[in-house]
Amino acid sequence: MKYMMLVRGDDSGDPAAGKPVEPWVEEQGADGVRLHGHRLRPAAEAVTVRVRDGEVLRTDGPFAETKEYVGGFDVLQCAGLDEAVRVAARHPGAADGAVEVRALWDDEDAEAEIRRLDTELTEALRARDIERLLSCYAPDVEVFHSGAGRERRGTDALRTLWEGEFASTTGPVGRELRRLRVHVDESIALGHAVVRVHATRTDGTPLDEVVRVTTGYRNIGLRWVIVHEHVSVALEGRP
Structure with a gap:
């Protein structure tokens, strides 16, 4: 306790x-x-x-x-x-x-809450729902995606990033969580994940990548949100 x-x-x-x-x-x-x-x-x-x-x-x-x-x-x-x-x-x-x-009052299982947040990300991607995606992030989130080439700050910049990603693909975007480790310390947490992302590009070619994701989370009172996200391509055969 x-x-x-x-x-x-x-x-x-x-x-x-x-x-x-x-x-x-x-x-x-x-x-x-x-x-x-x-x-x-x-x-x-x-x-x-x-x-x-x-x-x-x-x-x-x-x-x-x-x-x-x-x-x-x-x-x-x-x-x-x-x-x-x-x-x-x-x-x-x-x-x-x-x-x-x-x-202290007993809290909810923080790791379980964070894993539910990750599931929400997966479902929002599959539905191509940008508003649902953005609800998983803090307004001042800092995001770096290796493919995007630079750091993005705030949900407005993140919206632009995802609009570009969805414009380059058709149909649902698959997200498969292969591994997730979470360390929680009071109101903050750190996650390390390996994720497979797959979709079909607008030119008909397949998109299939395995990426490493390092995520910082913050508890804002009623729920956990993402405050930092770093995505990089994993080495082939070494997830």
Whole structure:
């Protein structure tokens, strides 16, 4: 399970006077327990935002007047709460402050969601549906297709690319996923795939290529989208 660890300390103290946190970060990171985290700027630099009757109210400072503030956070991957508590107890902040440990809500299977996104790409290609294709990408996507010769940025440029691809072929465009490896880290993921693309060119000759695809994904809250895509032709016989 994943846990959020909130490190609390006395804001009146000197952060430099405490024990260094780097050894704990290095140890827990090497063990695969600490996924990521970061220190926060002092509470005095915080801004509290409220909306009342449609008006945005901004207050300088934290939302509550207290000497104890959250100074940083870490996301942990642990077998259960007992392990998360043991990890938190080893954090230097637990000795002179307090560490709050809270479980994250269980997420959907991210890899399964990404594989469903890949299936959507396949079906959109077969249907030659550009709008359906573009819905799989972030508006600021960066794409490099070796055949296109240059990098494309944004869905407008991607639309032009696919319009050209469809204009040069007839009938459905087949897409066969031969291999896909996915690595997920919180809200971002990286995929490595080998894909066979086949269609019929407008002059009647066959188009049949095996390509390597490196894809960057981002979770935008309700779904995953593609933010980076690099396509290159695979070596013959070495997929």
